[in-house]
Amino acid sequence: MDYQQILDYLYSQLPMYQRVGSAAYKKDLSRTLELDKYFGHPHRKFRSIHIAGTNGKGSVAHTLASILHEAGYKVGLYTSPHYLDFRERIRINGQMVSKDYVVDFVRENKAFFDKVKPSFFEMTVAMAFEYFADQSVDIAVVEVGMGGRLDSTNIITPLVSVITNIGYDHTQFLGTTLPQIAREKAGIIKPRVPVVIGPMPASVQSVFLEVASEKDAPIYQAANNYSVENSYLTRDGKLAFSVYHRGKIFYRDLKFGLIGQYQKMNIPVILQTIDVLRQYPYFKINQQAIEDGLERVVENTGIMGRWQVISHSPLIVCDAGHNQDGIRQVVNQIKFQNYSRLHFIFGSVGDKDISSILRLLPRDAQFYFVRSSVDRSMPAEHLRAKASDYGLEGEAFDSVPEAIEKAIEQSQQKDMIFIGGSTFVVADALKYFNEKQN
Secondary structure, eight states: OOHHHHHHHHHHHSOOHHHHGGGGOOSSSHHHHHHHHHTTOGGGGSEEEEEEOSSSHHHHHHHHHHHHHHTTOOEEEEOOOOSSOGGGGEEETTEEOOHHHHHHHHHHHHHHHHHHOOOHHHHHHHHHHHHHHHTTOSEEEEEOSSSSTTOTTTTOOOSEEEEOOOOOOSHHHHOSSHHHHHHHHGGGOOTTOOEEEOSOOHHHHHHHHHHHHHTTOOEEEHHHHEEEEEEEEOTTSOEEEEEEETTEEEEEEEEESOOOGGGGGHHHHHHHHHHHHTTSTTOOOOHHHHHHHHHTHHHHHOOOSSSEEEEETTEEEEEOOOSHHHHHHHHHHHTTSOOSOEEEEEOOBTTSOOHHHHTTSOTTSEEEEEOOSSTTBOOHHHHHHHHHTTTOOEEEESSHHHHHHHHHHHOOTTOEEEEESSHHHHHHHHHHHHHHHO
């Protein structure tokens, strides 16, 4: 089996949430534990950071990996989903796992996979942990896939657990109230392991304080120690801001390579997590590593889909925010832009209740409703009909590239084209632009 045949096997034989939805969701960790035992518990061979949250966990994971890289460490990074290449999920110091490793891993263990029948995600986590152990990373930054308590990544005992925020997403699995969702994400809190939490309502904070107390885990509320003000874009396209630590200026004009204004909520979480890591004697992380890691996060980790600017004339931006809070942040970010007319390319998965999202979208935009290339995607015409109930008007397109070409055709140089609503819409868009450039 070559690399493409291996990918075909992974996508077709192993239930994959991004393609089939709830059918791939496992309600316990039994298969994960079986895989872990089979591979000899590789996660015990490296230190780790574990990151959960409704939004922001990917940005925080990539940035922490970038800072640790700048500090001189060999850093594994496990994230999901991927955009252009399966191997984006598993990186060391920004470099994707090799095709040969993926092929050998699956080929050598295929008989066991066929017997156990893990999900795509369970198998991918096992591959990541085995790879990080094989490569003797100093530390791995591990992003939760969904929730926390029952996520396949939740077999690790990290140096620090991080929970960025809580919002409504995957409610069919995690609960219909914020405290219920919070309790699922609090499942990553381990006995006596420090936990960092981002800004969140008091009703949700109380859940984490309670669970941390039960586990005797020191808890750090990042927003109590760090705040971010006065953000602006620099001439070289970075987000710059002032950071205050307990009310006193800590960084002035600090640059961040991720330019969405909503990143201001992630910065306190990142800095608080670094403070916790510095308490361990084997981690030396100086101020220069923090500054360089923040500024070079895109170059160091290859992160995509976070307010990613594709073009400036017209302005074309992709963002993978796909739930209520994520879309609200995207819409607020759009308000910071200067444009004559807004073209909004929008798609969603079919198993999501999108009414709470549609009511947030700007009514003065020209919409291009799309179906992405994954099976779970909502039909474009169905989406267009739903959107019309909220005063959102536009055309339906059977593919993301078709919508992009139409939007560009109808745009003037001073217009803005936004592409989002689903991670998979953004993935299709990035693939389209990547192929156009090559």
